[in-house]
Amino acid sequence: MSDRAETRGPVTRRSRTAVSGGGAASVKQVHGSKSNDAGDKPPQHNGRARTENDVQSPRNGKVDGDGGQQLANLSKKQRSAVEDINEKLSCHVLQESLLSSASGYSNYRGILNWCVVMLVLSNARLFLENIIKYGILVDPIQVVSLFLKDPYSWPAACLIIASNVFVLAALYLERRLAVGTISELSGRILHFVNLTSMLVFPAAVILCVPTVTPVGGVVSLGVYTVFFLKLYSYKDTNRWCREIRQAKAKKLTRSYSCPSVAQSNGSAVHTNVSYPGNLTHRDMYYFLCVPTLCYQLNFPRSSRIRKRFLMRRLFEMLFLMQLLVGLIQQWMVPTIQNSMKPFQEMDFSRMVERLLKLAVPNHLIWLIFFYWFFHSSMNFLAELLQFGDREFYKDWWNSETVTYFWANWNIPVHKWCLRHFYKPMLSKGFNKFQAQIAVFLVSAFFHEYLVSVPLKMFRLWAFMGMMAQVPLAWFVGRFLTGNYGNAAVWLSLIIGQPVAVLMYVHDYYIIHYGTTT
Numbered sequence: 310m311s312d313r314a315e316t317r318g319p320v321t322r323r324s325r326t327a328v329s330g331g332g333a334a335s336v337k338q339v340h341g342s343k344s345n346d347a348g349d350k351p352p353q354h355n356g357r358a359r360t361e362n363d364v365q366s367p368r369n370g371k372v373d374g375d376g377g378q379q380l381a382n383l384s385k386k387q388r389s390a391v392e393d394i395n396e397k398l399s400c401h402v403l404q405e406s407l408l409s410s411a412s413g414y415s416n417y418r419g420i421l422n423w424c425v426v427m428l429v430l431s432n433a434r435l436f437l438e439n440i441i442k443y444g445i446l447v448d449p450i451q452v453v454s455l456f457l458k459d460p461y462s463w464p465a466a467c468l469i470i471a472s473n474v475f476v477l478a479a480l481y482l483e484r485r486l487a488v489g490t491i492s493e494l495s496g497r498i499l500h501f502v503n504l505t506s507m508l509v510f511p512a513a514v515i516l517c518v519p520t521v522t523p524v525g526g527v528v529s530l531g532v533y534t535v536f537f538l539k540l541y542s543y544k545d546t547n548r549w550c551r552e553i554r555q556a557k558a559k560k561l562t563r564s565y566s567c568p569s570v571a572q573s574n575g576s577a578v579h580t581n582v583s584y585p586g587n588l589t590h591r592d593m594y595y596f597l598c599v600p601t602l603c604y605q606l607n608f609p610r611s612s613r614i615r616k617r618f619l620m621r622r623l624f625e626m627l628f629l630m631q632l633l634v635g636l637i638q639q640w641m642v643p644t645i646q647n648s649m650k651p652f653q654e655m656d657f658s659r660m661v662e663r664l665l666k667l668a669v670p671n672h673l674i675w676l677i678f679f680y681w682f683f684h685s686s687m688n689f690l691a692e693l694l695q696f697g698d699r700e701f702y703k704d705w706w707n708s709e710t711v712t713y714f715w716a717n718w719n720i721p722v723h724k725w726c727l728r729h730f731y732k733p734m735l736s737k738g739f740n741k742f743q744a745q746i747a748v749f750l751v752s753a754f755f756h757e758y759l760v761s762v763p764l765k766m767f768r769l770w771a772f773m774g775m776m777a778q779v780p781l782a783w784f785v786g787r788f789l790t791g792n793y794g795n796a797a798v799w800l801s802l803i804i805g806q807p808v809a810v811l812m813y814v815h816d817y818y819i820i821h822y823g824t825t826t
């Protein structure tokens with residue numbers, strides 16, 4: 310009896326100790342499982358750790374001392390038998406449920422996969438429903454008619470070719486300024502005239518020439534807008550170089566105008582240029598072709614063209630282009646057409662239903678467009694031209710604020726805004742809020758310009774959509790944080806865009822066909 314009591318007492322005591330100790334261990338194990346891959350066994354090891362301690366007690370009443378030594382002498386078989394018994398005796402440890410926040414568990418990869426499976430399944434159903442309802446609407450030949458009304462008249466292409474006039478004007482102007490044959494003030498005025506003409510001329514052509522299609526108009530205006538931003542940057546950078554030169558910097562080296570450039574794709578062996586050696590046709594057209602809006606004398610260059618990388622990007626470009634066109638024809642167009650009637654009748658509940666229906670394909674198309682443009686196309690172009698800076702986007706999908714989204718989803722535009730607008734305004738004494746409003750105003754103007762002119766109607770929906778980002782940014786920044794902020798950004802993207810799309814399409818139908826049916 311005394312033996313039993315002696316044996317049991319410590320066992321019970323050890324058991325309790327082990328449970329409370331195991332509690333701590335169990336939390337640790339849950340944390341551990343977080344760092345492992347999903348599906349790792351939940352904290353089963355606690356039992357093991359405890360068992361080894363517990364084993365000491367039945368061997369002799371004293372827990373410590375040479376009991377441990379005796380335990381070590383036990384044969385493997387005996388030990389596992391004891392472990393088995395102990396596991397059977399106590400199967401509980403102090404621990405939290407995985408879904409409790411106190412458990413510290415955060416590996417939800419399986420849930421993410423489930424979301425993807427559900428998404429694919431529900432979209433497969435939508436896809437099937439669409440095919441049953443409308444049949445196959447994808448028609449590649451129809452795409453050509455979006456660009457051309459008359460096969461013998463290519464006004465949009467001619468317009469793009471004509472942009473060379475403005476480009477060369479900017480280059481010759483800079484050459485004159487470099488040698489000092491015209492004053493800085495005259496140079497500024499002439500640049501202003503040149504840049505303003507770059508915006509007015511294509512708009513006037515598109516509005517006056519009836520053979521320019523809306524899609525042709527968007528493409529040519531897009532090219533002009535990109536060139537406008539590039540030439541603006543070109544003029545600013547060259548002016549800064551002149552200022553530096555005038556400030557006694559006699560030796561302008563390449564490293565001066567392009568300090569400590571990171572050669573991301575290996576060390577480049579391109580020769581450096583310094584001002585005004587950069588004012589050449591080759592340099593100008595290289596700048597126009599590379600995927601950036603900000604000029605610098607010496608761009609970071611990659612050492613070679615990676616052919617496999619190039620081919621992969623090319624394949625993505627071609628495939629995604631087809632996918633985009635197919636999705637627009639098969640999914641977007643019928644949904645938009647079906648949305649017109651509720652909008653004409655101002656049937657609010659049906660309008661909301663149509664809006665939500667349009668939100669899905671619109672958002673999917675936008676995401677594909679993002680990848681196609683910012684990853685596949687820009688990387689293709691950069692690889693081909695050995696342009697080293699490949700930061701075309703950052704992790705905007707994690708945005709918890711609207712400002713973070715705008716500063717990270719389109720890096721070329723954001724970089725231009727910061728370098729040529731935002732920071733100059735700050736340095737002139739404007740405060741951050743005023744500078745931000747000004748940047749969004751300019752951005753809103755260009756959004757409206759790129760939509761209204763090709764559609765030949767001025768409704769200001771795009772302008773208002775962009776300006777609405779300012780109060781939205783304030784609201785999200787002020788009231789929502791973390792995942793709530795991130796959800797708000799996603800919601801504004803998913804719902805905001807189809808609202809603008811429906812507004813423009815509705816008005817376009819009304820103007821051009823008099824009715825929405």
Ligand SMILES: CC(C)(COP(=O)(O)OP(=O)(O)OC[C@H]1O[C@@H](n2cnc3c(N)ncnc32)[C@H](O)[C@@H]1OP(=O)(O)O)[C@@H](O)C(=O)NCCC(=O)NCCS
Nearest residue numbers: 712715716719722723726727731732735736741745748752
């Ligand atoms: C307005 C906008 C430029 C603000 O950007 P932001 O990153 O939120 O601005 P911040 O105030 O955080 O500061 C940006 C930079 O200015 C600098 N800055 C801030 N205050 C400054 C000051 N008083 N003086 C000098 N520099 C200052 C910061 O250091 C920072 O520099 P860094 O980029 O080198 O680190 C950005 O939201 C934007 O680009 N919006 C428009 C985007 C757009 O229209 N895109 C169209 C895509 S289709």
